[in-house]
Amino acid sequence: MKIICIGRNYTKHIEELQNERPEEPVVFLKPDSAVLLKQHPFVIPEFSDDIHHELEIIVKINKVGKYIDAKFAGKYYDEIGVGIDFTARDLQQKLKDKGLPWEKAKAFDGSAVIGEFMPKNTFSSIENLTFELTKNGETVQKGNSSHMLWKIDELIAHVSQFFTLKIGDIIFTGTPEGVAAVKSEDVLEGYLEGNKLFRIQVK
Numbered sequence: 001m002k003i004i005c006i007g008r009n010y011t012k013h014i015e016e017l018q019n020e021r022p023e024e025p026v027v028f029l030k031p032d033s034a035v036l037l038k039q040h041p042f043v044i045p046e047f048s049d050d051i052h053h054e055l056e057i058i059v060k061i062n063k064v065g066k067y068i069d070a071k072f073a074g075k076y077y078d079e080i081g082v083g084i085d086f087t088a089r090d091l092q093q094k095l096k097d098k099g100l101p102w103e104k105a106k107a108f109d110g111s112a113v114i115g116e117f118m119p120k121n122t123f124s125s126i127e128n129l130t131f132e133l134t135k136n137g138e139t140v141q142k143g144n145s146s147h148m149l150w151k152i153d154e155l156i157a158h159v160s161q162f163f164t165l166k167i168g169d170i171i172f173t174g175t176p177e178g179v180a181a182v183k184s185e186d187v188l189e190g191y192l193e194g195n196k197l198f199r200i201q202v203k
Helices: 011-016 070-076 089-097 152-159
Strands: 003-007 026-030 051-053 055-061 077-085 112-119 130-135 138-144 170-172 187-192 195-201
Touching: 003 152, 055 112, 055 130, 055 138, 055 152, 070 077, 070 152, 077 130, 077 170, 077 187, 077 195, 112 170, 112 187, 152 170
Parallel strands: 003 170
Antiparallel strands: 003 026, 055 077, 055 170, 077 112, 112 195, 130 138, 130 187, 187 195
């Protein structure tokens, strides 16, 4: 199982981090060891003082595919959820400043929260999904899939040009604005269309 992540897929998030708008999807990977185990807290790693939450819509691939056409991409997943791409923002900035890869800041152990999944056919339109992250009961991120620069099916088509998609692979589709640091004892809860799909304690 691999985790394929998309960066800079929401305009307001690009603006809040003062990044350039990309001409094509920004793609990076997380290893399976990045998955935060169920019922486990997220432990802030010793190498960072600025771990940010990034809530994202995620999809689970249900069959093997390569060079998938966007018009057929919907056949390659039937479940949608939400997750968190935890990012060591201070470390990421140091790496970016040196023109180095981001993996140490993005792919560390426990950096991928994968919530529960819901059947795709639960929703009338996957291009109009509201998702939300609360921290200690207050909404800190809220987005809608209609604001994606590249829609889910377009992302699947794009990444399948480079990576063979396999059953169980997860695609993180990008985060909206509102990313911010987490602190010990924070409680993070993720929602998709009002359905709570995860609850995480920060330690």
